[in-house]
Amino acid sequence: MAIEEITVESLDTAQFIARQVEAISEAVGDGLAINALSGGVDSSTVTMLGHRALGDRLLTYFVQNGIMRQGEPQRILALFEKLGVPVKLVDARHVFFEALKGVTDPEEKREAITQTFYKTVFGQLVRESGARFLLQGTILTDVEETVAGVKRQHNILSQLGINTEEEFGYKIIEPLIQLRKPAVRVAAKALGLPEEITDRPPFPGPALAARVIGEVTPERVETVRAATAIVEDELADSGAFQYLAILHQDLVTGMRDGKRDYGEQIEVRCWESEDARTGSPTPLPFEILEKLADRITAEVSGVVSVTYNITKKPPSTIEAV
Amino acid sequence: MAIEEITVESLDTAQFIARQVEAISEAVGDGLAINALSGGVDSSTVTMLGHRALGDRLLTYFVQNGIMRQGEPQRILALFEKLGVPVKLVDARHVFFEALKGVTDPEEKREAITQTFYKTVFGQLVRESGARFLLQGTILTDVEETVAGVKRQHNILSQLGINTEEEFGYKIIEPLIQLRKPAVRVAAKALGLPEEITDRPPFPGPALAARVIGEVTPERVETVRAATAIVEDELADSGAFQYLAILHQDLVTGMRDGKRDYGEQIEVRCWESEDARTGSPTPLPFEILEKLADRITAEVSGVVSVTYNITKKPPSTIEAV
Numbered sequence: 001m002a003i004e005e006i007t008v009e010s011l012d013t014a015q016f017i018a019r020q021v022e023a024i025s026e027a028v029g030d031g032l033a034i035n036a037l038s039g040g041v042d043s044s045t046v047t048m049l050g051h052r053a054l055g056d057r058l059l060t061y062f063v064q065n066g067i068m069r070q071g072e073p074q075r076i077l078a079l080f081e082k083l084g085v086p087v088k089l090v091d092a093r094h095v096f097f098e099a100l101k102g103v104t105d106p107e108e109k110r111e112a113i114t115q116t117f118y119k120t121v122f123g124q125l126v127r128e129s130g131a132r133f134l135l136q137g138t139i140l141t142d143v144e145e146t147v148a149g150v151k152r153q154h155n156i157l158s159q160l161g162i163n164t165e166e167e168f169g170y171k172i173i174e175p176l177i178q179l180r181k182p183a184v185r186v187a188a189k190a191l192g193l194p195e196e197i198t199d200r201p202p203f204p205g206p207a208l209a210a211r212v213i214g215e216v217t218p219e220r221v222e223t224v225r226a227a228t229a230i231v232e233d234e235l236a237d238s239g240a241f242q243y244l245a246i247l248h249q250d251l252v253t254g255m256r257d258g259k260r261d262y263g264e265q266i267e268v269r270c271w272e273s274e275d276a277r278t279g280s281p282t283p284l285p286f287e288i289l290e291k292l293a294d295r296i297t298a299e300v301s302g303v304v305s306v307t308y309n310i311t312k313k314p315p316s317t318i319e320a321v
Numbered sequence: 322m323a324i325e326e327i328t329v330e331s332l333d334t335a336q337f338i339a340r341q342v343e344a345i346s347e348a349v350g351d352g353l354a355i356n357a358l359s360g361g362v363d364s365s366t367v368t369m370l371g372h373r374a375l376g377d378r379l380l381t382y383f384v385q386n387g388i389m390r391q392g393e394p395q396r397i398l399a400l401f402e403k404l405g406v407p408v409k410l411v412d413a414r415h416v417f418f419e420a421l422k423g424v425t426d427p428e429e430k431r432e433a434i435t436q437t438f439y440k441t442v443f444g445q446l447v448r449e450s451g452a453r454f455l456l457q458g459t460i461l462t463d464v465e466e467t468v469a470g471v472k473r474q475h476n477i478l479s480q481l482g483i484n485t486e487e488e489f490g491y492k493i494i495e496p497l498i499q500l501r502k503p504a505v506r507v508a509a510k511a512l513g514l515p516e517e518i519t520d521r522p523p524f525p526g527p528a529l530a531a532r533v534i535g536e537v538t539p540e541r542v543e544t545v546r547a548a549t550a551i552v553e554d555e556l557a558d559s560g561a562f563q564y565l566a567i568l569h570q571d572l573v574t575g576m577r578d579g580k581r582d583y584g585e586q587i588e589v590r591c592w593e594s595e596d597a598r599t600g601s602p603t604p605l606p607f608e609i610l611e612k613l614a615d616r617i618t619a620e621v622s623g624v625v626s627v628t629y630n631i632t633k634k635p636p637s638t639i640e641a642v
Binding site for chain 1: 427534535569570571573574575576577579581582583584588589601602604607610611613614615618625626627628629630631632633634635636637638640641642
């Protein structure tokens, strides 16, 4: 399937929004549609488009999976409430952590999150709701990376040859499939989304689970969550494309109170990139790197060592897991 | 035991050398002494002192343990041959790798190397040689870190309460015990050692095994050896106290030829320090960091990601294992 790209330059936002709203209305008819809002720019934009097209016939769920960033559920819910878009909170933390128990392989981890999200949590919501349509924020880069085998995106089931109607009982509508991230941001702004959504660096589908090497437990997520909050705080003004903290499984030697003390290592990545296809590490001033390390080792329990990734993509990728 | 430090300022090299040579002569009498030369400044200085004191009655062994840096055995042997100091090469690679098989715990790794070195390899050499004295390059920082519990130095058995005469059959003479690294370098120069020895950054006792997180296999040592050669090549002129490459056990996602490819991660550390007790990461220019990452990912098979450590000691330590 060849998808025709709409670039930032060729994007006529008013026309794009009108067409997508119309397409959603036509597809859904007088039925119900359902979508999951993560708070990222893609799913937020889809929520706005769906809400314009369907009003109350769009059921938007915010699934608290336990692997989100600090304060994320509260922040996103408050924001959409202010926009007048109804969002329902589903607390599925225990379901996700149960599915992730003992899983260390990155592929199995993604699979556990995908299956839990689609089959267990979302499947149930769909069946209960009677909705037959799922709005999904897949963008062109996701498709290309999946096709290229770089990454298995959990949110483009049809690309993976899964018959979603048979398997999960619903159809997927992907209004952003012709856009890359910069164009999504432009559309998002035109739809009235605030800067904290439109200019937010990308965040992976498997959320903080993609930032934990090894088993994803509530404790380990809490460690990477605290480190992530510091990285996002310190690098908010960096102008970088994306910045993240990764909790390693390897333990390294450290010192506390003059004594040897094995501890954990956090890896910081901060990317310069146009669209995530290629990237290079941001040449951050050394004072910022040192401040990051100082804060993370001082404020995040158990961490004795912090590194900064200096590799380009390729051969690296944006995320480690 | 309180050890009186001889600082660089208070060091009278001629007097220090004369005293140590005399002390070694007196201790050994007309017997034989034995020592292990690693090529580091400490063991090289001890070799020179011992050679001056004992001539051919000092048996100096260079143990090829399989965990040394690229070209190291050849280089060191050639250098001492030029200095007129006889050194015997012992190939113990298989013994060390056998002892390291399946060992992943850092403490057990050090212990395996220590035991293999002292008991299996050196113990045997001592018994065969009839030597009752082992000259050892322990310096003051080693003693302090061991006492403080920061690190178990493998080369200061007596500090750990081991009765070496009973347990291994020899006595240890430690001519450098009052010095820290800068003073050792001064003494080394005065003894005629060339700059490539005297100004060489410190290197750990467990050699490249200290630079491998997880199991130490010939293949994994080869990976970190190749990365180390690049780091030492690129940072030779950095003026830093110490620079090193660490092979992680954690695998990370990478890309090769446009395809997803799990690979290994190398961590680079480059320390500013006076004496290894405290340290901070060297603020290397970003071009150098990028060049390191480019070279390591291009030249070292299997590596897709390179990080630079940005943590101070404490809470980090110089080495990771």
